[in-house]
Amino acid sequence: MRANLLLILACLLLLPGNVLARQSASFQVSAPDRVAIGDPFSVWVRTEQSLSAVEISWLGEDFRLPLQQSRESRHGEIILGTQVGEDEPGTHWIGVRTLEGVSLVHKWKIRVESKDFPSQHLTLPEESVTLSHSQLKRYRKDKSAIRAALNTRSAKRFWSHPLRWPAQGDITSTYGLGRILNDKPRSPHTGIDLALPSGTPVRATEAGRVVLTGEFLFEGRAVFIDHGRGLISMYFHLASIGVKEGQLVKRGEVIGRSGGSGRSTGAHLHFGLSALDRLVNPLPLLRNQDAARAD
Ligand SMILES: [Zn+2]
Incomplete structure (x- = not known):
């Protein structure tokens, strides 16, 4: 009896989780089965139903994804991802729900795999790493403005694949780099650093x-651009800003010139x-750097 139950359980566990969604003739979701933590990935939704949009759910966030008509079907694409130091590796689900008529829910199982990131030890005078009362106030204000910018949700899609490099320079700090400051672990690096001489044009x-x-305590002079469907790019430590909100x-x-403003070495x-x-790793979405250099 117990052995039978175990066998049934084993069979259920072996069933590929994403089969149902793949086989549905009227509604298809396609996304990778596994990704590394921090790596962004595309999710495509296709349906023969006359839907103008679907709702995508991912890690507690919902987004109304518009679908475009092409021949007999409608389709839409969104970029999703996880954030190093914030999200846990393991099994996560992408939910797709229709908004019109009968609510049809599809779930796509995705395995987020852990990754070993290098770490960097830094030693700085204690007074330069502890924020004063006024700095703390400013930091909180910066954080809420940045949070609001990253929460921009616009339906229009401006992006395509691959994205363009903002400038040509060697990567000096990679995404996910662990930072240990005066023996205390700090949040990992959530972008890429490019070595650029001061004054280099920075491009969208x-x-x-x-x-x-604006000018922020840590980020220095910074620009945030909304590319639609929840994708926002950011450029920090600029010497000057050449665009307006x-x-x-x-x-x-060109949106500004590079520099070393804010907390920058x-x-x-x-x-x-x-x-x-x-905050995802930009690298997988950027054009191969060698090809970009040859331009
Ligand atoms: Zn950085």
């Missing part, structure tokens, strides 16, 4: 709308990407 990775600019920018348009560009409020 893709077309979009500037949602936030609300402005529409083209792919490759020298002139460099910190480039980050947020996908539905997760």
Whole structure:
């Protein structure tokens, strides 16, 4: 009896979790079965039903994804991901729900795998790592402005694959780099740092709308661009900002000049990407760097 039960359980566990969604003739979801923590990935939804949008759920975030008509079907794409130091590796589910008529729910199982990231030890005078009362106040204000920018949700899609490099420079700090400051672990690095001489033009990775600019305590002079569907790019430590909030920018348009403003050890560009409020590794979405250099 017990052996039978175990056998049934074993069979259930062996059933591929995503089969149902794949076989549904009227509604299909396609996404990877496994990804590394921090790596962004695309989710495609296709249906023969006349739906104008579906609702996507991922790690507690919901997004109304518009579907475009092409021949007999409608389809839509969104970029999702996880954030190093915030999200747990393991099994997570992408939910897709129709908004019109009968609510049809599809679930896509995705395995988020852990990854070993290098770490960096830094020793700095204690007074330079502890925030004063006024700095703490400013930090909180910065954080809420940045959080609001990263929460921008616009339906229009500006992005395509691959994204453009914001500038050409060697990567000096990779995504996920662990940082141990005066023997205390700090949050890992959630973008990539590019070594750039001060004053180098910094370009928009893709077309979009500037949602936030300003001078922040840690990020220095920074620009945030909304590329639609929850994808936002950010450019930190600039020497100067060349765009205004609300402005529409083209792919490759100069948005500022690199520098070392904010908490920075020298002139460099910190480039980050947020996908539905997760700071993801920009590298998998960027064009192969060698090919970009040959341009
Ligand atoms: Zn950085």
